[in-house]
Amino acid sequence: MRRPTAKPTARPTGKPESKVRAGSIITAVSFLAVIFGFAVAGAISPDRERSEMENRPLMQIPEFSLKSLKDGKFTSDIETYMSDQVFLKDQLVTLKTAADRLLMKTYQNGVYFGSDGYYLQDYQENRALVEKNISCINDFADSVSGKADISFLLVPNAVSVLSDKLPAVTQTDDQLDTSKFIKESLSDSITLCCPFEELKNAAEKETQVFYRTDHHWTSEGAQIGFESLMTSMGESVPEYSFQTEKLSDFYGTLYSKAPDASAKADEIHLYSDPENSVTVNYVSCGGDHDTPPAEWKKPDGAYVGDSLFARDPKTQKDKYAVFLGGNFSLIEIETQGESDENVLIIKDSYANAAMPYFCRKYKHISMIDLRYYHMEELSVSEYVSQNDIDRVIFLYDIDFVNSDNNFVWLD
Amino acid sequence: MLFSSTTFLFAFLPLVLITYYIVPRAFRNAVLFVFSLVFYAWGEPVYIALMIASITVAYITGIYADKSRKGDPSDCGKAPLISMLAAVVWNIGLLLFFKYTDFFIGAANGIFGTQVRPLGLVLPIGISFYSFQTLSYVIDVYRGEVKSQKNFLALGTYVALFPQLIAGPIVRYKDIAEQLSSRRETLDNFSAGVKRFCVGLGKKVILANSIGALFETISNTPQDELSVAASWLGIIAYTFQIYFDFSGYSDMAIGLGKMFGFEFLENFNYPYISDSITDFWRRWHISLSSWFRDYVYIPLGGNRKGKLRQCVNIMIVWFLTGFWHGANWNFMVWGIYFGIILLCEKLFLLKILGRTPGIIQHLYALLLIVTGWGIFAYEDTSALLQNFKNMFGMGGLPLINSQTVFWLSQNAVLIVILVIASTPLIKRIGDQLAINSPGFYSCVCIPVISVALLIVCSAYLAGNAFNPFLYFRF
Known part of the structure; x- marks a missing residue:
């Protein structure tokens, strides 16, 4: 020295x-x-x-x-x-x-630091897996054909809808290629709705359709998705008169991947309709949370909620779980909605934020999450016939179809 | 245990420092020895027995060699020779057994079609370093260059000393023999050690790990997503990673040594500014090349027995140097590769190079160094060959693709910093500042930069960033 x-x-x-x-x-x-x-x-x-x-x-x-x-x-x-x-x-x-x-890194742990404080999750297409998952959906459509109408709300992620917020150089694949591929390979008996343009237009008009710090869409994004789906299905969009509750200080999953001091917290908007009472029955409780929200536990051990929003997660980190308390194997919801149809939504977590709108539309809704709906008493197609399901709606985001291995449980 | 861990920084180091400085001087070696054993046992609870056995063998043979020459230090007769050879056989034997057995079994199976099952031994960490240190001790004692160490603790402290235990430098006994018994820990030395340690930590955690992540990504990318530029980028990333990782460890070792009153020799001297491969090997892992020079090359006759013999000696040394880095073909090839280049330089190339402009000399050296890392980085022969095909446009890859542009964009600033940090520029600025405004330099620059580096490194460690240990093979 x-x-x-x-x-x-x-x-x-x-x-x-x-x-x-x-x-x-x-x-x-x-x-x-x-x-x-x-x-x-x-x-x-x-x-x-x-x-x-x-x-x-x-x-x-x-x-x-x-x-x-x-x-x-x-x-x-x-x-x-x-x-x-x-x-x-x-x-x-x-x-x-x-x-x-x-060091001017705009990418960390699978997320980009986009403009306006947006975290955007990288997308790497796995064509083989998409193909496999779509063929599972097609097989399922064959097995219930004639019994129920099938539609598919395929939600593009922020990385494509908000691509103008991405850094100049990225390695992300184009989700439009994937959605085009899905459109081509999906069975004709399934009505496909991919609300890319609708979400993009809304975003350009300053509606926040995705959270900045989380990979989910916002309640507003979900509404646009829902309405696009109704239009594709040839159904009318119901009238809503919502009360809004706001949850602030939401730092989502993408923030957790690359916590940045300059990140701006998100707000979650909870839309509830006082005229429309809902009963949420947690029929099969396997899921990504230990149990459904504790406040809904009945003396007999069953979980039955009277709201789409759990109280617990409002104080926790995983605030998106405010919608239904997280993801569970099978949930059945009864509402005062417009239509008497029995609807089954086979879904990922994107569906949770869209439930206020579905509940305005349909009286009887079942939600199945294939990540947890394994080895249940009824297979999904048996569930469809035994519960006189009139309408099956797949609701997934593109990233999920591109990465999840649980579509085989449709069989 | 690794220096680049919160366990070391915020538990082990404070504990060893406080214990070391509160005990009376007479117990300080004991403190270092015990803590070094804990440090080693942390990752190798079983193999610590091996290291203690090595120390014991060196202790006994050293004393015996000294005793048997009956006071005549120049007596290199039979008894001291046998004693030294016993220690050499033990150390080399250990190294061969743990490090090379499976390689030889694999090679024999491949050549003779036999089906001998490999032993599947885990290589004891640092064995290549401490074996070489032990060897330097017993050989120097045999040659009468140093007295044998009568104090087991002092010898044990020398071999097991945690700063240089697992990744070098290879400290020679004669260089620190005196310091083992009488060293003065001073405040100036301690603070110089702090600075050196923090710089080394920064080189390892911030620079080497960050660029190492890029090499890791590129080498795990499927062939059809690569490009010619990407394979160069990958190997350049590795070039930076291994230098900043290795020299960072050496800096940390030297810095920690200073904190405890030791002075270790330098191990790196800006190797990437070399203007020839001869120059490079005077600047890269100096303690290893000088070890081979003094204990292999010169005993073999060096350059004293004619040109042909010298050439043979050079090739032997560089074959062994390569093989020392790991029991695999690629390390052998890597050593021979440098042996051949060094021979050519010695015979004619240096003369030719001397007549070319400096920039050509540097480009020549860099190209050969980077190509060398291309051999070193891949233990899997087919991956190694594929990478070279890719680099030289024979892999059927595009020159560049969007993926490569993305990697470049993410690492551009880092690469600029790495280039600057590979040159003595920052050191020169520091030296100049130290002369022009010594107060600002010592009272502001050094403490602020040291502590800032320490805290940012802690942030990288707490953030679970990529943090590999490259010397499992050594």
């Missing part, structure tokens, strides 16, 4: 040696302050169960055993524990994103 030595040519202000000495003290003390500070603060600050910001559980202190020590599991768990529970973890994670953005 070459230290600057005092040279006669050095500026004559003070003695250079003493300044170097002072510098050594400052450097050593500040370094020690940081490492000891983090060590002590990390040791005394309470451990967190999960990180709301990153939307994942955090490692807890591992249990010691000779076996886990010998096979290296103990020490590697300690490493994970130390990094998960590090002091100021959330601030550090944000700082990492800031550092990456300073």
Whole structure:
């Protein structure tokens, strides 16, 4: 290490040696302050169960055993524990994103930092999987043909609808290619609606159709999707008179992938119609949450809600789960809607935000989520015939059709 | 344990520092030895026995070699020789057994069509480094260049010293023999160590890991989505990754050494500004090439036994250097590749190069260095060959595609920083500043930059960024 030595040519202000000495003290003390500070603060600050910001559980202190020590599991768990529970973890994670953005990275962890504060999820087409999934849907259509009308609301994602917000250079594939392919390969007996233009037009007129920090569409986006579907099906759009409740401070899943200090929180709009009472019956409760919302648990153990919106998630990180409390295997909803038809919606989470509009339209709605509707008593087509389903609606976003492996459960 | 982990930064390091500085001087080696064992056992709870055995063998043979020459330090007679050879056999044997057995079994199966089952041993981390350190000790004792170490703890501290234990540099016993028994920890040294450590951490965590992620992405991309430019970008990314990773580790080792009063020799000296491959190997992993020079090349006769013999010696050394980096064909080829280039340079090429403009010399060196990493980076022969075909336009790939443009756009700023950081520019600015305004430099620049690097690195570690360990093969 070459230290600057005092040279006669050095500026004559003070003695250079003493300044170097002072510098050594400052450097050593500040370094020690940081490492000891983090060590002590990390040791005394309470451990967190999960990180709301990153939307994942955090490692807890591992249990010691000779076996886990010998096979290296103990020490590697300690490493994970130390990094998960590090002091100021959330601030550090944000700082990492800031550092990456300073390096002009516009892409991190599968998301782009778009303009106007939008996070946009990358899309890489998996043509083989799309083909397989569409053929599952076609097979299903064959098996229920004559019993029910089938339509398909295929929702393009923000990355294509809001493509003008993407950074200049991206690696994303074109979802319009995928939707074109789906259109060509989908059975003629299925009415397809892909509201790309409708969503894009609305976005251009300043309607926020997707959340900035989450991969879902907003309630407004969902309304546009619903109405486009009704138009394609040749059905009338019902009249709504909604009351609006607003949930603020929503930082969604995309934010969790690349938490950025400059990200702007989203607002979730909950539309409810006081004239239209709903009964939400959680028939089969497997899903992405342990149980349906606890407030709807009945003495007999069943879950029956009187609203499309759960109270619990309003205070939690995963605020999109306010719609129906998350995704569940089978939900049956009774409403005062216009039409008497029995409707089955086979869906992903995009459907949840559209339910206020469906409930205005249909009296009897069933929702099946194929990610969880496995090995149930009735197969989906048996469900259709036993429940006199008049109308089957597939509601999926393109990314889901492109990545999910559960369409085989339609069989 | 890795330096680039929150466990090291915020648990191990504070603990070892506080313990080291509160115990009386007489116990400081013991503190370092015990903490080093914990450091090693953290990742290798079983193989620690092996390292202790190696230390014991070196301890006994060293003392025996010294004793048997009865006070005559120039006596390299039979008894000291046998003692030294025993230690050499032990160390080389260990290395051969753990590192190379499966390779030889695989090679034999391939050549003779036999069906011998590989042992499937996990390579003990750092064995190539600590074996070479131990060897330098026993050989130097045999040659009478240093006295044997009577204190087991001091010898153990030398071999196991955690700063250089798992990724070098290969510190020679004679270079720190004195420091083991009497060293002075000073504030100036400590603070210089802090600066060096933080710079090394930044090189590893911010620069090497970030560009390493690009190499990882490109090398995992299916052939039909690549381009000629992408395969160059990939190998250039690897070129930066291995330098900033490896020299970052060396910086951290040197910095930590300073914090405990040790002075290790430099291991890297801006290798990518070399103007020839001869120059490159004076600047890259200096502790390894000088080890091979002093313990293989010169004992083989070096350049003292005629030109032909010298050429043979050079090829032997570079074959071994390559093979030291890993038990695989590509590392052998990589070593031989450099052996041949060095031979050519020695015989005629340097003379020709000397007559060309500097820029040509640098381009020549860089092209050969980058091509060398193309051999080094791929252990799978077919992937290696495919990559070279791609690089030189024989892979049927487009010159460039949109995917490549995307990768470039994401990494452009990083690459500019990497290029600048590969040159002594920043150091020169610092040195100039230190002369012109020493107060600002030492009281503001150094502490602010050191702490900022430490915190940003913690952010990358807390954010679970890509953080590989490249030396499992070494």
